[in-house]
Amino acid sequence: MPTSLHYALTDSQCSICGRQLEWKADFDNINQPKYVSQHCNQNYAIHIETVKVVTLGKVSKGKQEEQQEKVMAPMEQDEPKALKMAESMKRQQQQDEEEKQR
Numbered sequence: 001m002p003t004s005l006h007y008a009l010t011d012s013q014c015s016i017c018g019r020q021l022e023w024k025a026d027f028d029n030i031n032q033p034k035y036v037s038q039h040c041n042q043n044y045a046i047h048i049e050t051v052k053v054v055t056l057g058k059v060s061k062g063k064q065e066e067q068q069e070k071v072m073a074p075m076e077q078d079e080p081k082a083l084k085m086a087e088s089m090k091r092q093q094q095q096d097e098e099e100k101q102r
């Protein structure tokens with residue numbers, strides 16, 4: 001196991017509550033082996049090739065969301081951009097929630 005993967009598996013925190021994530025191996029797709037985790041209604045994944053923790057968004061409840069994820073899959077090479085988008089979306093959500101509370 002590469003040191004960086006070991007590090008990612010033992011030292012990754014939930015971006016919402018800051019607790020340590022527990023990872024489960026997911027080798028269903030042998031071309032893209034990964035580790036997956038869930039916390040605070042949020043999906044996380046570590047792709048073994050890139051050893052990068054990816055926040056996948058809210059835990060999907062409906063089939064529609066699952067399908068969207070599959071459509072997005074080919075774009076995963078563009079991870080920094082996708083991460084930035086996810087972060088700005090999250091910020092937008094937080095702003096919306098703050099406004100609701102007012």
Ligand SMILES: [Zn+2]
Nearest residue numbers: 014017039040
């Ligand atoms: Zn959490």
